[in-house]
Structures are given as structure tokens and as C-alpha cells.
Amino acid sequence: MRILTYLRQVLDAEESVHVANGVVALENSKLVMDTMDEYGVEEALRLRESGVEAEIIAIAVGPARVQDALRTALAMGIDRAIHVETDVRLDAIALSKVLAQIATQEEATLIFSGGQQADWDSHALGAATAERLHWPQAAWTSALELKGNTLTGKHDADEGSETFTLELPAVITTQQGLNEPRYPTLPNIMKSKKKELRKESLDQFNVSPKLKFVTAEIQVKNRINKILDGKDAPAAAAQLVDLLRNEARVIA
Amino acid sequence: MILIVVEHANGRVSKSTWEMVTAARELAQSMGREAPLTALVLGSNVAPVAAEIARAVDQVLVADLPALAQYDSELWSAAVAQIATEGEASVILIGGSRSGREYSPRVAVKLDAPLLEDVISIKASGETLTAQHYIYLARVTETIETTSPLTVVTIKPGVFNPAAQRAEAAEQFDVDLNLPTPRLKVTGKTAERSSRVSLTEADIVVSGGRGVGSAEGFTQYVEALADQLGAAVGATRAIVDAGWRPYSEQVGQTGKTVQPKLYIAIGISGAVQHLSGMNKSKIIVAINRDAEAPIFKIADYGIVGDVPQLVPAILAELKK
Numbered sequence: 001m002r003i004l005t006y007l008r009q010v011l012d013a014e015e016s017v018h019v020a021n022g023v024v025a026l027e028n029s030k031l032v033m034d035t036m037d038e039y040g041v042e043e044a045l046r047l048r049e050s051g052v053e054a055e056i057i058a059i060a061v062g063p064a065r066v067q068d069a070l071r072t073a074l075a076m077g078i079d080r081a082i083h084v085e086t087d088v089r090l091d092a093i094a095l096s097k098v099l100a101q102i103a104t105q106e107e108a109t110l111i112f113s114g115g116q117q118a119d120w121d122s123h124a125l126g127a128a129t130a131e132r133l134h135w136p137q138a139a140w141t142s143a144l145e146l147k148g149n150t151l152t153g154k155h156d157a158d159e160g161s162e163t164f165t166l167e168l169p170a171v172i173t174t175q176q177g178l179n180e181p182r183y184p185t186l187p188n189i190m191k192s193k194k195k196e197l198r199k200e201s202l203d204q205f206n207v208s209p210k211l212k213f214v215t216a217e218i219q220v221k222n223r224i225n226k227i228l229d230g231k232d233a234p235a236a237a238a239q240l241v242d243l244l245r246n247e248a249r250v251i252a
Numbered sequence: 253m254i255l256i257v258v259e260h261a262n263g264r265v266s267k268s269t270w271e272m273v274t275a276a277r278e279l280a281q282s283m284g285r286e287a288p289l290t291a292l293v294l295g296s297n298v299a300p301v302a303a304e305i306a307r308a309v310d311q312v313l314v315a316d317l318p319a320l321a322q323y324d325s326e327l328w329s330a331a332v333a334q335i336a337t338e339g340e341a342s343v344i345l346i347g348g349s350r351s352g353r354e355y356s357p358r359v360a361v362k363l364d365a366p367l368l369e370d371v372i373s374i375k376a377s378g379e380t381l382t383a384q385h386y387i388y389l390a391r392v393t394e395t396i397e398t399t400s401p402l403t404v405v406t407i408k409p410g411v412f413n414p415a416a417q418r419a420e421a422a423e424q425f426d427v428d429l430n431l432p433t434p435r436l437k438v439t440g441k442t443a444e445r446s447s448r449v450s451l452t453e454a455d456i457v458v459s460g461g462r463g464v465g466s467a468e469g470f471t472q473y474v475e476a477l478a479d480q481l482g483a484a485v486g487a488t489r490a491i492v493d494a495g496w497r498p499y500s501e502q503v504g505q506t507g508k509t510v511q512p513k514l515y516i517a518i519g520i521s522g523a524v525q526h527l528s529g530m531n532k533s534k535i536i537v538a539i540n541r542d543a544e545a546p547i548f549k550i551a552d553y554g555i556v557g558d559v560p561q562l563v564p565a566i567l568a569e570l571k572k
Contacts, residue, residue: 217392
């Protein structure tokens with residue numbers, strides 16, 4: 001079988017966000033593979049290590065720099081990578097068209113994608129891709145097994161979690177708890193340099209953004225920021241309760 | 253028409269739905285033309301839900317079917333897409349719950365429509381819809397636009413004021429649906445229900461992190477304070493991972509997003525992933541021994557000190 005893992009390159013969670021001229025400025029910031037997508041890369045590798053015969057392909061869509069994230073995936077153990085190069089920002093609904101076409105071309109039967117994107121905060125890519133392919137999907141998956149063509153796993157629903165079964169082909173969106181992604185080892189980094197990283201142009205996918213991104217801004221809510229010294233606990237507690245009752249008026 | 257897909261639980265219309273009604277009314281007003289509000293109720297034994305929402309909209313469509321007893325993304329998206337097409341909807345509003353954000357992309361693909369996710373404001377001007385939503389783990393606010401005969405929108409919970417009911421009830425119509433057979437089979441549920449108020453609907457949330465010391469510390473400080481205030485309890489990823497608390501209580505990027513009137517963070521340092529789930533709270537209180545903890549930067553009120561001394565003192569003060 002063939003497994004696709006879709007991955008994105010985002011700002012490292014430890015970095016602060018800067019906005020200039022209405023767009024988020026990423027220059028001079030540390031960029032990494034989206035953690036949510038990393039769970040999918042790791043899970044694909046673990047499925048293979050559990051005995052599933054699979055070729056695993058990583059896909060990224062974006063400017064030249066996203067190749068760094070693909071290189072990381074190759075160094076983790078992914079077999080080959082496809083980079084659809086573009087500077088156009090595609091919303092998830094438009095992007096799903098690219099991913100679905102690649103899945104069809106590659107005759108893939110399992111796709112991993114992160115549950116939420118750490119930059120656009122979108123949840124939509126997995127489900128939109130599944131819909132285009134007429135596949136089922138399990139979202140926010142935190143445990144997964146594959147036996148024959150049957151996936152069994154656990155995922156989060158509105159209240160609590162559910163166990164499920166699902167027949168391939170399917171889309172799985174991933175999240176924390178699914179696994180602990182591995183670090184690439186030096187020999188694997190060396191090996192990955194010889195692996196195929198194919199470049200494609202966006203033109204052939206016949207896709208255009210469904211949304212216009214007008215502007216971005218950092219809205220900082222002004223906080224009162226009264227910080228009390230807690231050495232005298234009863235006094236600090238009395239002061240806090242008084243502030244909450246009589247200044248903020250949020251408790252009775 | 254503006255189509256609102258009603259979120260409901262235990263025979264009651266959810267708070268998120270009343271918020272969607274407000275968003276829909278504001279949107280209809282900005283459209284400046286006839287835009288009736290239609291509510292769609294999907295489920296099994298949902299007559300009370302339909303009757304309740306009828307007091308807030310112009311028309312209620314009801315699909316009360318055993319096949320809809322359990323949410324499924326393929327069922328829900330098929331139903332919503334069919335109704336939107338038949339009713340020539342111009343905007344579909346879906347709740348920004350986990351399920352709403354799961355099936356809404358399928359609706360958008362089926363109808364070849366744009367999807368505006370998790371919006372905090374939306375208005376029309378001519379043929380253009382303009383909305384705002386958060387990006388970068390809720391650290392940045394982005395304005396987005398679309399011009400399309402039909403747009404799918406998910407509404408972020410806890411942002412719009414819940415709409416009030418009206419005296420008169422709108423007419424209800426039963427609808428026929430062509431439904432697919434769900435392929436994801438749910439084999440078991442871990443309902444993590446608690447006796448407390450729901451985390452995403454609570455006016456006050458008391459949350460704990462590593463600084464509460466242990467699972468016992470969480471009960472002793474966080475739960476005790478929550479019970480005293482009639483609040484919901486929340487937790488950081490670190491202590492959920494450590495097994496101190498269930499995942500359903502996790503607040504942050506991979507957990508729930510909350511926006512209460514009062515958020516009390518006990519022993520929480522304030523990692524960006526946690527902040528993204530609570531930084532829109534109206535008033536934030538932080539109690540932490542480390543004066544340098546990032547949580548204090550976004551706090552309205554804070555106490556630097558030890559949780560085991562401070563929380564019992566606060567409880568004693570509240571009981572006075």
C-alpha cells in the first residue's frame with residue numbers, strides 16, 4: 001500500500017509572532033515541521049514497523065523553504081517526498097484539491113494530516129480531502145492500528161472520546177497522544193540526502209484560493225496586570241477576592 | 253436564506269446555537285435584503301429541540317430520524333448540503349465544535365463553496381462577506397473575504413452573545429433526506445461527563461497545571477475552588493499527559509478553547525499552546541510561585557506565591 005503524509009512548515013511554537021504590513025512576517029524566525037503533522041509522519045513509520053508493507057510519501061505545498069520540512073520527514077524515515085512549489089497561500093478547501101489529486105495519482109489508500117494547523121488554525125484539510133476522494137475519515141485520532149484493510153483506533157468527539165473501526169481507503173487526522181515522534185539520527189540524515197524529492201508546479205492542479213486574505217493584526221487586549229505578593233497569603237487572598245468582587249465584578 | 257445547523261445535546265438547544273442565531277441576525281441585517289433565518293435540526297427524538305429553536309428563527313426544518321441518532325461527518329454533511337441546495341441558502345452557519353469543524357469542510361467541497369472557519373465576526377457588504385478569525389494559535393486576528401453565491405461558515409463558540417427567544421414560534425417542516433451509510437463505525441464511547449457545568453459554556457473556569465503538585469493537589473485546590481465558585485474545571489496538557497486529569501478538561505491548542513468571564517489559572521506557567529485556548533477570557537487571574545511565568549503577562553490579577561497556602565486562603569475568604 002501507499003501512505004501519504006501531508007506536512008506543513010510553521011513557526012516554532014517557542015517563537016513570538018510578528019506582523020508587518022498586514023501579514024505575519026516569518027523572516028528571521030525559526031520554522032519547523034508542524035507538530036500536528038509530525039504525529040502523522042511518525043504514525044506512518046510505526047505502521048510499517050508493525051509489519052504493514054507500505055511505501056510512505058511526504059507531501060508539502062508552499063515556497064522553496066518548505067523543503068526543509070520534507071527533508072526532516074525523509075530523515076525520519078519517509079521514502080520519498082513531493083514538493084508542490086508555490087508562493088500562493090491556499091485555503092484548506094483549495095489545498096485539498098491538490099492533495100486529493102496526488103493521492104489519486106499515487107494510488108494511495110491512507111492519508112495522514114494534522115488535526116489543526118499551527119499557523120492558520122484550520123481543521124479542514126483532512127475532511128475536505130476525504131470528501132474529494134469520497135473516503136471516510138477519522139479526526140483527532142489518538143490511537144491507531146491497521147490489520148489487513150481495517151483501521152481501529154481512538155479519537156476525540158465533542159464530549160469525551162470514541163473507539164472506532166474504519167476500512168481503507170481513509171484519511172486520518174492526527175493529534176497529541178498518538179505517538180512520540182522520533183528524532184532523525186545522523187546516519188538517517190545522511191541516507192535521506194539520496195532520497196527522491198520531486199518538485200511539481202501548482203499549475204497542473206487547476207486550483208485557486210477560495211478566500212481572500214485581507215489583513216492580519218495582533219490585537220493585544222489591555223490587561224489590568226495587578227500582580228500581588230503572596231507572602232502573606234491571607235492578606236493577598238483578601239485583596240484578590242475584593243478586586244474580583246468590587247473592581248472586576250466577576251464574582252458575587 | 254441563512255441556514256443555521258442547530259447544535260443540541262440531551263434534548264436541549266446548545267448555547268453555541270443561540271450564539272449562531274445572534275451571528276445570523278447581525279449578518280441578515282448587514283445583507284440589507286430579505287434573508288430569512290432557517291434552522292435545521294438533525295437527530296433522533298428532537299421534537300423538543302425543534303420547538304425550542306422555533307422561537308428564534310423564521311422557519312425550522314426537522315429531520316427526526318433513527319439514522320441520525322449518532323453524529324457522523326458523512327451523514328451530517330450530506331444532510332446539510334442537500335437542504336442548503338434545496339433551500340437555495342446563501343450562507344450556512346455551523347457550530348465551531350469539534351464535530352462542526354469536522355463536517356463543515358465536506359459541506360464546502362460538496363457545494364464547491366468557500367469555508368470561513370471559526371469566525372468571531374461576520375458581515376456582508378454587497379456580494380462580499382467579510383469575517384474575522386484567529387490564526388497562529390489565536391495570537392493573530394485575520395480578516396478574510398469571500399464573494400460567492402454560497403458560503404459555509406463555522407462560528408467560534410463563546411464569542412457572540414446568545415440570542416433571546418421570541419414569544420411567537422416559527423413554523424416547522426419535516427424534511428426528507430437521502431443519506432449515505434456511515435463508514436466510520438463507533439465501537440465504544442468514553443463519556444467524560446462531570447457533574448459540573450460544561451467547560452465551554454461556563455462563566456467561570458478554574459484551571460490547574462503542574463504547579464498544583466499532584467492529582468490530589470488538583471482536587472484539593474482547583475476542584476475545591478471551582479465548586480465554591482460554581483465553575484468548570486480545566487487542565488493543562490502537561491497534567492493531562494501525566495494522567496492527573498481527563499483529556500476532556502484540557503484547555504489549549506489540542507484541547508478546548510474557552511472564553512469565560514473569569515479564568516483562574518492555578519500553578520500554570522502559560523505555554524503558548526495553553527494560552528491559545530484561554531487568552532480571550534474577559535478577566536484572567538494567575539496564581540503561581542514563579543514571578544517570571546508568562547501567564548502573568550496576560551493576567552488581569554495575579555498572586556506570586558505558593559498554591560498550597562494561597563488557594564485555601566482564597567477559599568476561606570470566599571466563605572466569609
